[in-house]
Amino acid sequence: MIRSLHCGQDLKTVTGGIGLALCERLLSHDAQVQLCLACRNGQRAEAARQALLVSHPQAHISLVQLDVGSMHSVFKAAQEVRQRYNRLDYLYLNAGIMPNPQVDHKAFYKGLFSGKAVHMFSTGEGLLTQKDEVTSDGLQQVFATNLFGHFILVRELEPLLCRPGNSSLIIWTSSSNARRSAFSLDDLQHKQGNESYSSSKYASDLLSLAFNRHYNSKGLYSSVICPGLVMTNLTYGILPSFFWTLIMPIMWLIRIFTNTFTLTPYNGAEALFWLFKQKPEALDPMAKYHSLTSGLGNNYTQPCKMDIDDIMAETLYEKLLDLEDAIRKKL
Ligand SMILES: NC(=O)C1=CN([C@@H]2O[C@H](COP(=O)(O)OP(=O)(O)OC[C@H]3O[C@@H](n4cnc5c(N)ncnc54)[C@H](OP(=O)(O)O)[C@@H]3O)[C@@H](O)[C@H]2O)C=CC1
Numbered sequence: 298m299i300r301s302l303h304c305g306q307d308l309k310t311v312t313g314g315i316g317l318a319l320c321e322r323l324l325s326h327d328a329q330v331q332l333c334l335a336c337r338n339g340q341r342a343e344a345a346r347q348a349l350l351v352s353h354p355q356a357h358i359s360l361v362q363l364d365v366g367s368m369h370s371v372f373k374a375a376q377e378v379r380q381r382y383n384r385l386d387y388l389y390l391n392a393g394i395m396p397n398p399q400v401d402h403k404a405f406y407k408g409l410f411s412g413k414a415v416h417m418f419s420t421g422e423g424l425l426t427q428k429d430e431v432t433s434d435g436l437q438q439v440f441a442t443n444l445f446g447h448f449i450l451v452r453e454l455e456p457l458l459c460r461p462g463n464s465s466l467i468i469w470t471s472s473s474n475a476r477r478s479a480f481s482l483d484d485l486q487h488k489q490g491n492e493s494y495s496s497s498k499y500a501s502d503l504l505s506l507a508f509n510r511h512y513n514s515k516g517l518y519s520s521v522i523c524p525g526l527v528m529t530n531l532t533y534g535i536l537p538s539f540f541w542t543l544i545m546p547i548m549w550l551i552r553i554f555t556n557t558f559t560l561t562p563y564n565g566a567e568a569l570f571w572l573f574k575q576k577p578e579a580l581d582p583m584a585k586y587h588s589l590t591s592g593l594g595n596n597y598t599q600p601c602k603m604d605i606d607d608i609m610a611e612t613l614y615e616k617l618l619d620l621e622d623a624i625r626k627k628l
């Protein structure tokens with residue numbers, strides 16, 4: 298029996314995000330898989346469950362309430378999961394936000410004619426800034442949601458993930474927008490800058506490496522994926538929807554030049570699904586696994602070496618442990 302916990306699986310307004318597409322794909326692959334969807338909004342979570350049950354009426358799908366940006370909620374959800382299950386095989390850390398995104402139009406037009414247009418379209422590098430907020434825990438919201446809440450969750454679920462004789466896998470939905478220069482060990486939460494998304498995703502790449510170093514001996518493995526550019530609520534939030542509708546034909550055209558334009562949640566979930574079928578022990582801790590879609594619409598997964606190192610990963614890990622201590626004392 299395989300149990301898998303997914304963070305951030307709500308059925309979104311029209312589209313449904315990458316997490317929901319992954320659940321569909323997992324259930325189509327193995328009807329016996331037991332899913333536990335960890336979502337912040339009960340109604341949307343139930344709607345997602347019902348949608349999955351329409352195509353998979355026999356599926357085992359349970360829900361747990363989790364706002365990964367609130368530390369109280371993370372501790373509570375982890376306790377709930379520990380009471381319900383004695384083992385977890387996969388933990389998909391998929392929840393992610395990019396609040397108040399702003400596009401630098403000038404940089405976009407400059408990039409178009411710079412000879413680096415394909416790179417710009419695949420990574421969004423230099424095009425986006427965000428305005429972050431502070432949570433009731435006193436943490437930067439993007440850091441808390443995209444990184445720290447997941448860190449605490451993994452630590453709290455350790456007894457279910459680290460079981461003698463079993464290996465388990467945690468999977469971070471990172472991004473090709475993760476960039477070393479956006480991240481600083483002196484400003485983990487990215488209080489000073491305006492690229493909190495890029496910073497948090499780079500931190501998740503580092504943290505995955507650190508988790509491998511600390512937990513492989515206990516049977517827990519960690520991997521990182523990038524879903525490519527997918528049209529979901531996250532991307533629709535960057536520009537007005539009518540604009541996306543207008544440029545959609547161009548987006549499909551760009552797909553001929555870059556296989557990173559996966560565009561649909563189904564395609565974007567490719568690497569998440571591929572990892573489900575791998576032996577955790579065989580995965581490369583230094584690789585980010587990319588969902589890619591060819592011009593003809595064929596999906597595949599490709600590993601790409603990450604720009605990370607052990608020393609940085611270890612320093613980040615130590616700092617997160619200190620912050621965990623401080624939060625535990627406060628709650
Ligand atoms: N779309 C893209 O092009 C790319 C996306 N990604 C990453 O993929 C992941 C999934 O995003 P995507 O499907 O595109 O976007 P969506 O906005 O559709 O999905 C994000 C999911 O995260 C959930 N979530 C957000 N904040 C919280 C929270 N505090 N607690 C619990 N759940 C939360 C959302 O729940 P709710 O419904 O309640 O809002 C939603 O289900 C993210 O980590 C994103 O950064 C990476 C690269 C590219």
Ligand SMILES: CC(C)CCC[C@@H](C)[C@H]1CC[C@H]2C3=CC[C@H]4[C@H](C)C(=O)CC[C@]4(C)[C@H]3CC[C@]12C
Binds near residue numbers: 400425472473525
């Ligand atoms: C100014 C307009 C005419 C066109 C602007 C297009 C941009 C808004 C988008 C072009 C490339 C996009 C992105 C690329 C990579 C994504 C990354 C992998 C991710 O994690 C989140 C979203 C992206 C940054 C995405 C965002 C929109 C673009 C910058």
